[in-house]
Amino acid sequence: MATSLRVHRGGEGGPLLLLLHGLGATGDVWAGWSQLLDHSWPGRWIAPDLPGHGGSPPLPEYTFDSLAEALTPLLAPADRPVVLGHSLGGVVALALAARTPVTAVVGLGVKVAWTEQELDRTAALAKRPVTWFGSRDEAVDRHLRVSGLGGLVTADDPAATRGVREEDGRWRLALDPGAFGVGAPDMAGLLARANTEVRLARGEQDPMNTDDQLKQYGVPVITLPGLGHNAHVQSPAECLPLLGTHLTGDVPSR
Template identity: 70%
Template sequence: MESDLRIRAGGDGEPLLLLLHGLGATGDVWSGWWPELTEHWPGRWVAPDLPGHGGSAPPGEYTFGSLAEAVLPLVAGSTRTVVLGHSLGGVVGLALAARHPVAAVIGLGVKVSWSDEDLQRAGALAERPVAWFDSPDEAAARHLRVSGLAGLLTPDDPAVRAGIREVDGRWRLALDPRAFGVGAPDMAALVHGSPAAVLLARGELDPMNTDEQLKGLGVRTVTLPGLGHNAHVENPRACRTLLDLGATAGSSP
C-alpha cells in the first residue's frame, strides 16, 4: 500500500474500512474507535490525514476529486472497501467511489446546502495567512475551534496535538488554510451517480444539516439521537452501528 499520507491503521484482512475525517481535523480524531474496531470490525482499517491536514502534505489544488485521488492508493487491492467519512470526508468518500470500486459510503454530518454567504466565508478563510502562536496550548485551542472539537477533546489530547506543528520555536495549525477553498459539493450528482451503496447520517443536534435535506437526496438516512456535528467523537459506540447499516444502504430510504 503506497501513499504519501500520514495514516493510522490496524486490523487484518478484509473488508477494509477507510475512515476519513472532516475539514480541519486529522485521522487521530477516530482514536476513540480503536477499541470498538478491535472488538467488532472483522478486517483492516485505515485512517489517513487528508492532504493539507496533520502530517500530510498539501495538494496542488483542493478539489474533492484531488482529495479522492490522494486516498485511492489506500484502498487499491482491497476486495471490499467500506468508507465512513465525516463532513468533508463523506464527500471525499463519494468522490472516491466514482473512481474505484467501493462497497458502501457512509457520510456522517455532511453539509449538503451551501448559501452564497457560506461560500464567501469559506473563501475568505482560504485566503487568510497562516496564524502563528507562541505556545502549543494556544495553537491547540485554535485547532479545537477550527475543527469544531472544542468541548469534546482537551488541548493535550493526541488527536489535537496531531493538528498543530512547531516551526522554529513557534506554533501553527497543521491545516493548510487553502483547504477551506474546496467549495460546495454537488451532493445530488455524487449520490445519484455513486456505484456504491450510500448511507447519510447526522447527529440530531447537528446545525450543519437537517433531516429533510438528507432525505431529499433519495438515499437511506439515519439520525443519531442526542448527538451533534462531531457525533463520531462524542459517541463512537453509537456511531459504530452505522457500519452495520451501511451494508444495506442501497435499500429504499
C-alpha cells in the first residue's frame, strides 16, 4: 500500500513531520505550508493522500486503524514522527501513535461529539454508489463542498483538481464513498493507547466542535482566533505554532 499512496514530500534529513488531511480532501491542502516549513521545520515532511482519497487507492473497509495501518509503511522505525492531522487525519494520527513510535500528535478540528442522526447519515453516505457528473466543473464544485474547501481554494487549485477524476468522459469525486463509514472515534480509548504527547486544537469558528468538548479529554487544547474548521488552509502561518517546540527558532511572522 505504501508504494501506491500518493505522497507530497519536502525538506531533508530528520526529524519527520507527517501531515494528514481530513475526510474528502487530499494532501494538496498542505501546499501553503511548504515555504513555512522550509524555514521552520528542521527536517523533512510528507503529506500523503489517505487511502480512498485523491491519488491513493481505496481500502476494502475503512476504520481508523485500517487507515493508520496503511500509513505505517511510510515510516522507518527510527523516524518517530511528529504528526499533525486535520479532522479525520487527527483521529488517524492517534491510531497511528498506538501502532508505531510517534514523538507527538496534534489533532486539529477533530469532531468528537456525534449524534445518532449524524452517524446514520454518514453510514448511508458510505453505502451510496459513486455519483457521476457531466463536467469537471460540476465535480470540482461537489468536491469543494464535501471537503469543506469551498471559498478557501479556487477551482483550479490542486487541492480542488486532485479531488476529482475523469473516467470514460464522465467525472466523479476521487473520494471513495466508503470512507464515510469510519464512524465516531473513541477518543478516550485512542488517547489512552497513543502513549505520546498530544495536543488538540480548533478554529474558534469551527462548527464541528467546541472548547468544552475537547477539554474533557485532559490534554492541552488550543483555540485559534477567527479561524474555522479548515484552519490549516485558511492560515498556515497561524497554525504553524501548533507544532510548538518541535519547530526551529526561525518561525516567520504572521
